[in-house]
Amino acid sequence: MGQSITFHKADQLKKKPDAGQLGFGKYFTDYMFEMDYTLEKGWHDPKIVPYGPISLDPAATIFHYGQEVFEGLKAYRAEDGRILLFRPNKNMERMNQSCARLNIPKIDEKFVVKAIKKLVAVEQDWIPNQPGQSLYIRPFIIGTDAALGVHPSSMYKLLIILSPVGSYFGNSMSPVKIYVEDEYVRAVKGGVGFAKTSGNYAASLKAQTKSEELGFDQVLWLDGVEHKYIEEVGSMNIFFKIDDEVWTPALNGSILPGVTRNSVIALLKHWGITVKEKRISVKKLFKKAEKQQLKEVFGTGTAAVISPVGFLKWEDHVIKVANGETGKLSKKLYDTLTGIQTGKQKDELGWTEEVKVEKEKVTE
Ligand SMILES: *Cc1c(COP(=O)(O)O)cnc(C)c1O
Numbered sequence: 001m002g003q004s005i006t007f008h009k010a011d012q013l014k015k016k017p018d019a020g021q022l023g024f025g026k027y028f029t030d031y032m033f034e035m036d037y038t039l040e041k042g043w044h045d046p047k048i049v050p051y052g053p054i055s056l057d058p059a060a061t062i063f064h065y066g067q068e069v070f071e072g073l074k075a076y077r078a079e080d081g082r083i084l085l086f087r088p089n090k091n092m093e094r095m096n097q098s099c100a101r102l103n104i105p106k107i108d109e110k111f112v113v114k115a116i117k118k119l120v121a122v123e124q125d126w127i128p129n130q131p132g133q134s135l136y137i138r139p140f141i142i143g144t145d146a147a148l149g150v151h152p153s154s155m156y157k158l159l160i161i162l163s164p165v166g167s168y169f170g171n172s173m174s175p176v177k178i179y180v181e182d183e184y185v186r187a188v189k190g191g192v193g194f195a196k197t198s199g200n201y202a203a204s205l206k207a208q209t210k211s212e213e214l215g216f217d218q219v220l221w222l223d224g225v226e227h228k229y230i231e232e233v234g235s236m237n238i239f240f241k242i243d244d245e246v247w248t249p250a251l252n253g254s255i256l257p258g259v260t261r262n263s264v265i266a267l268l269k270h271w272g273i274t275v276k277e278k279r280i281s282v283k284k285l286f287k288k289a290e291k292q293q294l295k296e297v298f299g300t301g302t303a304a305v306i307s308p309v310g311f312l313k314w315e316d317h318v319i320k321v322a323n324g325e326t327g328k329l330s331k332k333l334y335d336t337l338t339g340i341q342t343g344k345q346k347d348e349l350g351w352t353e354e355v356k357v358e359k360e361k362v363t364e
Contacts, residue, residue: 061143078343132167175310296327
């Protein structure tokens with residue numbers, strides 16, 4: 001593609017939010033990245049523009065048939081001032097896998113990583129630097145054709161927005177309570193479960209609300225056909241420490257292939273721990289717990305990094321995991337991953353990429 005990214009200066013910059021009140025995805029920075037696609041021109045006109053509403057035709061594909069894909073990654077401010085991204089190429093690779101499934105034209109992965117770097121460089125003052133804080137990066141693509149016929153859009157818009165976010169846990173990691181959903185399903189093999197696309201979330205909201213009403217934090221999804229096998233949790237992949245091994249559901253087409261999941265598996269193997277990616281029935285899991293073999297449960301995802309699970313309910317059965325506390329391995333994984341992401345720990349696996357502000361300078 002090799003196009004140059006233009007910069008359109010904002011008249012006024014926003015007041016930054018209090019570092020203590022960031023939460024997740026509530027505040028947005030001064031600028032966003034935008035790029036368009038048409039059949040004639042392909043992806044074109046990449047630009048960094050003031051953050052704000054976009055105008056779309058009410059007949060746009062996205063509104064009626066949900067043709068969309070998104071990604072989520074973070075920029076971290078290291079103690080020495082460097083700005084680090086964590087495996088951004090993995091997110092772009094996945095974005096293209098999602099695009100392929102949703103019939104959206106492929107992006108130039110390297111170019112979009114470059115766009116992310118430029119935007120983050122422009123917005124570097126928005127990167128919070130307290131423990132657990134970061135600048136969340138949300139690239140997404142929407143179909144923008146004004147046509148109600150059901151077919152893939154011929155026009156698309158790729159946007160990247162940024163949001164300073166707080167620590168998912170506040171000061172300490174507190175284990176979450178999980179409800180094993182046995183009625184609703186998130187995805188089935190052959191569908192779009194492996195793609196990061198909005199429809200999966202729309203389909204999950206009902207069950208999420210139900211679990212909250214019952215006093216739980218998140219839903220654990222079972223497979224869509226037999227309602228027997230464990231898939232994933234809300235917006236996280238799931239891991240179980242069974243005696244000295246770690247088990248996680250194998251990627252089967254309906255599970256989202258998390259970058260954090262991939263990184264956790266690599267770290268565990270690096271530490272000499274046996275990891276088994278396999279089909280895990282919920283019945284077997286609860287049996288393991290009965291026999292005191294289930295030592296830890298944790299979810300993995302960009303937002304929380306590692307989220308310990310303290311409590312699981314399935315039909316009439318309940319499990320309290322690790323006495324409702326954060327297990328040792330969960331804590332070690334959290335400390336190591338966040339250590340690498342923020343440049344505190346040696347990045348032995350070569351996962352971080354620095355954003356060099358000077359190099360990424362954009363011109364008006
Ligand atoms: C994004 C996401 C995850 C986690 O993926 P990461 O790349 O680790 O952030 C897991 N499940 C679902 C459904 C997701 O959308």
